[in-house]
Amino acid sequence: MEEEEAFIVLKRHVSVPKHVFLSEPCHLRALASDLTAAFEVERTRGAILNNRQDIISFKRLNDRVVDLLKGYSLAGNGDWRQYAAWNDQSYLRHLLLATEEFEIMLLCWRPGQTSRVHTHADSHCWFAVLAGEVRETQYRPFAGEEGVSEASLNAAGGAMDLVPTKIINNSVGDVGYINDRIAMHSVGCCPSERPNPRQEVTSPEENGMRTALACTLHIYSPPIRSAKALEDGKFMACIPGFFSRHCILTGSDPIKHAAIATA
Numbered sequence: 001m002e003e004e005e006a007f008i009v010l011k012r013h014v015s016v017p018k019h020v021f022l023s024e025p026c027h028l029r030a031l032a033s034d035l036t037a038a039f040e041v042e043r044t045r046g047a048i049l050n051n052r053q054d055i056i057s058f059k060r061l062n063d064r065v066v067d068l069l070k071g072y073s074l075a076g077n078g079d080w081r082q083y084a085a086w087n088d089q090s091y092l093r094h095l096l097l098a099t100e101e102f103e104i105m106l107l108c109w110r111p112g113q114t115s116r117v118h119t120h121a122d123s124h125c126w127f128a129v130l131a132g133e134v135r136e137t138q139y140r141p142f143a144g145e146e147g148v149s150e151a152s153l154n155a156a157g158g159a160m161d162l163v164p165t166k167i168i169n170n171s172v173g174d175v176g177y178i179n180d181r182i183a184m185h186s187v188g189c190c191p192s193e194r195p196n197p198r199q200e201v202t203s204p205e206e207n208g209m210r211t212a213l214a215c216t217l218h219i220y221s222p223p224i225r226s227a228k229a230l231e232d233g234k235f236m237a238c239i240p241g242f243f244s245r246h247c248i249l250t251g252s253d254p255i256k257h258a259a260i261a262t263a
């Protein structure tokens with residue numbers, strides 16, 4: 001396939017460098033720095049960074065994060081490609097940056113690959129489409145005003161009827177947001193036959209992969225160490241893992257970032 005010629009498809013057991021230090025100009029690194037600053041602003045103002053964040057603080061943070069993600073995605077720099085790898089078994093998660101406040105990761109999807117319906121702990125979850133077409137299906141099981149709580153999942157014995165409440169088709173430049181108080185979701189690469197005009201205009205070099213592979217950039221704050229995912233009709237605890245880990249910010253102490261990234 002054309003996409004496979006343009007991108008290296010890593011199979012299992014391929015070693016990936018742990019730290020990749022990018023040379024200038026590096027827009028992904030600038031994005032990481034700007035995001036770090038945005039989270040730092042809220043933290044130093046005393047905000048608790050999670051899905052119960054003060055509404056004014058969250059609005060300020062959300063506006064900034066959405067702006068940054070949209071800007072990066074529409075710029076079409078493509079510098080994320082060096083971290084991208086797909087495989088046949090499942091979508092792949094590549095950690096790009098880990099701090100105490102948030103994590104940035106690149107997710108690579110083959111056509112038809114989807115995540116299981118899952119929760120996001122107490123975290124904020126933003127995702128931007130960098131390539132391809134991605135469909136998000138949201139589910140909001142009955143759980144009162146508090147949305148999808150750990151307690152409601154446990155009360156249901158981990159099992160409940162899921163009713164899709166929203167389907168959102170996203171393409172390059174679109175930014176989604178979800179947290180457990182809003183809904184659970186499943187995301188998948190769902191290429192349509194129809195060309196995407198916006199992508200053609202803003203990111204011509206992506207045209208070759210328009211109808212097939214997808215890539216999304218995810219920001220989780222705080223980093224998710226444990227969540228729940230639907231398996232055989234029941235919600236099971238799951239610990240998100242990474243196919244690869246990279247370090248896109250050198251900072252003053254690269255080892256420190258490495259230690260955080262492998263926590």
Ligand SMILES: N[C@@H](CS(=O)O)C(=O)O
Nearest residue numbers: 093115185186187218240
């Ligand atoms: N939250 C999922 C990706 S997506 O389906 O939103 C993950 O981190 O693997």
Ligand SMILES: [Fe+2]
Nearest residue numbers: 118120125185
């Ligand atoms: Fe998700």
